[in-house]
Amino acid sequence: MRLKILLLIAAGGVLLSSCTSGPKSQQELVALADxxxxxxxxxxTHTDTPLDxxxxxxxxxxxxxxxxGSRVDLAKMEKGGLDAAFxxxxxxxxxCTPEKYAEVHQRALDIFTAVQKEVAxxxxxxxxxxxxxxxxxxxxxxxxxxxxxxxxxxxxGTNLALLEEYYNLGARYVTLSHTRNNQxxxxxxxxxxxxxxxxxxxxxxxxxEMNRLGMLIDVSHISDKAFFDAVELSKxxxxxxxxxxxxxxxxxxxxxxxxxxxxxxTGGVVQMCILSDYVKTPEPNPARDSARAELQxxxxxxxxxxxxVRMIAYSEWHEINEKFPSKLATVSDVVDHIDxxxxxxxxxxxxxxxxxxxxxxVDGCRDASEMKxxxxxLLRRGYSEEDIKKxxxxxxxxxxxxxxxxASQKG
Numbered sequence: 001m002r003l004k005i006l007l008l009i010a011a012g013g014v015l016l017s018s019c020t021s022g023p024k025s026q027q028e029l030v031a032l033a034d035x036x037x038x039x040x041x042x043x044x045t046h047t048d049t050p051l052d053x054x055x056x057x058x059x060x061x062x063x064x065x066x067x068x069g070s071r072v073d074l075a076k077m078e079k080g081g082l083d084a085a086f087x088x089x090x091x092x093x094x095x096c097t098p099e100k101y102a103e104v105h106q107r108a109l110d111i112f113t114a115v116q117k118e119v120a121x122x123x124x125x126x127x128x129x130x131x132x133x134x135x136x137x138x139x140x141x142x143x144x145x146x147x148x149x150x151x152x153x154x155x156x157g158t159n160l161a162l163l164e165e166y167y168n169l170g171a172r173y174v175t176l177s178h179t180r181n182n183q184x185x186x187x188x189x190x191x192x193x194x195x196x197x198x199x200x201x202x203x204x205x206x207x208x209e210m211n212r213l214g215m216l217i218d219v220s221h222i223s224d225k226a227f228f229d230a231v232e233l234s235k236x237x238x239x240x241x242x243x244x245x246x247x248x249x250x251x252x253x254x255x256x257x258x259x260x261x262x263x264x265x266t267g268g269v270v271q272m273c274i275l276s277d278y279v280k281t282p283e284p285n286p287a288r289d290s291a292r293a294e295l296q297x298x299x300x301x302x303x304x305x306x307x308x309v310r311m312i313a314y315s316e317w318h319e320i321n322e323k324f325p326s327k328l329a330t331v332s333d334v335v336d337h338i339d340x341x342x343x344x345x346x347x348x349x350x351x352x353x354x355x356x357x358x359x360x361x362v363d364g365c366r367d368a369s370e371m372k373x374x375x376x377x378l379l380r381r382g383y384s385e386e387d388i389k390k391x392x393x394x395x396x397x398x399x400x401x402x403x404x405x406x407a408s409q410k411g
Contacts, residue, residue, distance in 0.1 A: 037372060047072045048355065071361055072367065085368075089166075204233055239268050243272075244337050274360045285326045331374055
């Protein structure tokens, strides 16, 4: 009888434990997410917000219209509990000629200046950040940390010295290529196929110089062969600033399980992108596809455009998306990718890099004001507070520190 009572007490304890640690209400999840965002440093490693700085009517300090493509501003970052973000100095790929290299070098300098000027307009709310420790320091001061990355190594041209120039202007990573091949390596999406069979000879010098400077090697967008070349060539862990898992969404922009494992083996990190087409295979939308194709034809594939014309084309692109909306992936779909990356690579090798203002945004997280919805979904699925802190910044900051530590040792 006594044994039976003990067994019943034990069973009751299990049931009580199950009840107290079981599913939380939405209200409880929101409160816990709010608490976490107060405690941890959150960082988004890829946004294309500088594209908005050239657009008439954009106010970095205010809350802009998400439907028109303005998905990141200080008001949204504050509302969504996003402490830090990398703003991309993005240069679209064009011809690899001396004349074009000179042109895109100047364009890159103009974007650096625009970022610095825009952030300087709000000294009580934001500041440029360059070191891993800056994000926490600025959070304690009540400010957002704005880091800078260069998306596409194209504006390096064939002059390695430009890497140090960009580093001195605040750049802490370079995405080696973008949607087309460049002088550094092959892209994962160039319609003409590879030209280097991976990383070029010049690209090898670029990676070595980035290691020397303490710049992070960003492997998003590059071809599979270039990825494995970059991992082997780099003396520090590489990272993917905005990529997803190819096993969940079969897109060449996404990373295979073999790639995920390689990043884990070398101590790197995959920052989860929330661009819908990379998160979930889109449903057919022939009307939108036709309108986009006509727009590309109208603007010559978006090559050789002045800044003013580029912004007009950018606006027309958003008008097409509004006219022919497609069903977006959801926050749940995003966390499916995180689940998979954790399963394959481990909890220490995943983070967040949204690609907001560059096409990123899903149902439930259309802009920076809704970042906490990702945290809520992670909590709903049973991720611990420690795991969520890793995903939202600790994993990336570890890789960031390693790059800078290597450079300081070499210096």
